[in-house]
Amino acid sequence: MLGAGMHPTYSHSPVTRLSAFSGWLSLPQLITWGSVFYTFSLLMAPLEAELDMTRAQSSLAFSLALLAEGAGAWLVGRWIDQGHERAVMALGSAWVGAGLLAHSLVSSLWGFYAVWVWLGLGMAATLYTPAFAVVTRRYPQDFRRAIITLTFLGGLASTVFIPLSSWWIELWGWRHALWALAAIQLLLCAPLHAWLLQGVRQHPHHHAQQVQSSVRQHLKAPFWLLALFMVLMMSITSALPAHMINLLQEAGLSPAWVVAVPAAIGVIQVLGRLLLFVFERHWNVHTANRWIPSLIPMGLLALVVGGVTPDAAIVFVLFFGLGNGLNTIVKGTAMAQYVSAAHVGQLNGVLGMPVALARAAAPLMLGVLWSPTQGYTYGLWWMLCASLLGMAALWAAQAMALKR
Numbered sequence: 001m002l003g004a005g006m007h008p009t010y011s012h013s014p015v016t017r018l019s020a021f022s023g024w025l026s027l028p029q030l031i032t033w034g035s036v037f038y039t040f041s042l043l044m045a046p047l048e049a050e051l052d053m054t055r056a057q058s059s060l061a062f063s064l065a066l067l068a069e070g071a072g073a074w075l076v077g078r079w080i081d082q083g084h085e086r087a088v089m090a091l092g093s094a095w096v097g098a099g100l101l102a103h104s105l106v107s108s109l110w111g112f113y114a115v116w117v118w119l120g121l122g123m124a125a126t127l128y129t130p131a132f133a134v135v136t137r138r139y140p141q142d143f144r145r146a147i148i149t150l151t152f153l154g155g156l157a158s159t160v161f162i163p164l165s166s167w168w169i170e171l172w173g174w175r176h177a178l179w180a181l182a183a184i185q186l187l188l189c190a191p192l193h194a195w196l197l198q199g200v201r202q203h204p205h206h207h208a209q210q211v212q213s214s215v216r217q218h219l220k221a222p223f224w225l226l227a228l229f230m231v232l233m234m235s236i237t238s239a240l241p242a243h244m245i246n247l248l249q250e251a252g253l254s255p256a257w258v259v260a261v262p263a264a265i266g267v268i269q270v271l272g273r274l275l276l277f278v279f280e281r282h283w284n285v286h287t288a289n290r291w292i293p294s295l296i297p298m299g300l301l302a303l304v305v306g307g308v309t310p311d312a313a314i315v316f317v318l319f320f321g322l323g324n325g326l327n328t329i330v331k332g333t334a335m336a337q338y339v340s341a342a343h344v345g346q347l348n349g350v351l352g353m354p355v356a357l358a359r360a361a362a363p364l365m366l367g368v369l370w371s372p373t374q375g376y377t378y379g380l381w382w383m384l385c386a387s388l389l390g391m392a393a394l395w396a397a398q399a400m401a402l403k404r
Contacts, residue, residue, distance in 0.1 A: 014198055018139055022149035024196050025131055028089075028189040030153040032096060032126045034161025035181040036119055040065075042165050043103075046174045051109055061116040063360040068120025069127075073352020076124050077345035080133045086197035089134070090190050092125025097185030104178040124352065126189070128154065132332040133345035134197065140341055144285065147332045148277045155270040155325060218340045218347060225397035226338065227351050229293070230331055231358045232390030236296060236383045237324055239362035247376045251308030261313050268321030269328075276326055285337070286398060289330050293394055295323030297387040304380050334394065338401035 015021045044058045079088050099119040106112050124130070128151070135146035168177035248258045280288065299320030306312035336344045369379040 015196060018142060018146050019149055021138065021196070022135060022146045023153075024192065025135070026150045026153035028093060028126065028192055029128065029131060029150065030157050030160065031184055031189055032093070032123070033154055033157035035100065035165070035184060036096060036123060037127075038158045038161050039165045039181065040116075042162065042169060043174055046169070047106070047112065051106075051112060053109060053112075057109060058112075061113055064113055065116040065120030065123065066356045066360045067353075068117045069124045070353040070356020072121045072124030073129060073356075074346065074349035076130055077133060077347070077349025077352075080130055080137070080345040081343060085130070085134045085137070086194060088125050089130060089197060090193040092122055092130070093185050093189035093193055096122035096126060097182045097190065100178050100182035100185060104175040104182070128328070128332065129348050129352070130345070133348065136333075136336050136341055136344045143336060143341070144329070144333045145277070145280070148273055148280065148329055151273055151325075151328055151332075152270065152277075155266070155273060155328075158266055215340075215343045215346050218343060219350070222397040222400045223335075223339050223347065225393045225400070226334055227354065228393040229334070229390045229397065230351060231354050232386045232393070233293065233296065233327055233331065234355050235358040235362035235365075236300075236387055236390075237327075238359040239366040239379075239383065240320075243363065243366050243370075243376065243379070247308060248313070250375050253308065253310065253313065257310060257313060261317055264317045265321040265324065268317060269325030272322040272325035273329065276329060286402065289334060289337070290395060290398060292323065292326045292330050293387070293391045295319045296327065297384055297391065299323060300380060300384040300387060304377075304384055308376075330394070334397070338397055 015024060040062050044055070047053065048055065048058050076088055076092075079085075096119060099115055099122055102118065103112075103115045106115055131150055132143075132147055135150060136143040139146045165177060165181065168180055171177075172180070244261070248261055253261075276288075296319070299316045299318070302312045302315035302319065306315070335347050339347055365382070366376070366379045369382055370376055371378065
């Protein structure tokens, strides 16, 4: 394993088997992605009506949440690398629960923004990045398989929580629906994290200082190339969903296609992860890492060359869906494989703010590139070029790391 280092032991952990541990840890992922990340879009319309907000004003809250998530990422990663994963994720779930309760009391624009900054900090402590760091520390010889398992339920978050939250909002109103979502965080996610993440042996103080100082030794070319890969790929996967409906409608696709394309991408993401789980032991991990990101530009190329037609949309859905689902695994494991597994929490944390800025700015960039005459043509070319550059950066980082 490249970049191997010291790892703590977990002799008192209640769950030690990889599949069982990852399965339990994936349940709070499903809930938090669903109740926070995906529920935001359902809250926009009722909040805009009640607080007299424009769409731009309401959208800003989510950008603030992403920036707050990025701002908290390094500190969360440092705490996890020092052995405080149980406190980070259990208190993070409680923090999210408190934020959802506070959200139910929002009565002003600034209160709305403050709540989403709070929730963004909670996401930094509870979503994929800290969870990936946890399983990398606990299963240093098989963390890739643990991460694949972990993403199964997370990939179904929108499928479960968009209809569930929508039903609750219709049944009880948005304020009381937030009470229910908060209760799940406080009564299920926080206790589950506190129970599951027992058994970590804290690093001695001198070793914690050694880990902190040695992180700087890894901020070299492979790290920065991986940073470029992650920033570019995250910008694409953030920009496209925000404009997907408009892109398909402007291309003249039928309403059925406009609904089917985004829905199919989510399903294919999960299918791609299932295929990787079944066959990844038969594939060379570095070859898989090299070619998985190529699925994103292949999907975009179908739209650039073929136009946004039903046939091109099918090709796009297949390649982009598989690429988006599998790239989550590559992004979650590449830092440990090609830079350092022992410092993965802090190294990914260093990227928290650049990734957050890319995720927040990319939808705006795609909107700026739109024109009344050309539609999304320039934007599709921009995303295609960015995806090819990101893929090249990953290849270069991999080549440098494997030479060591």
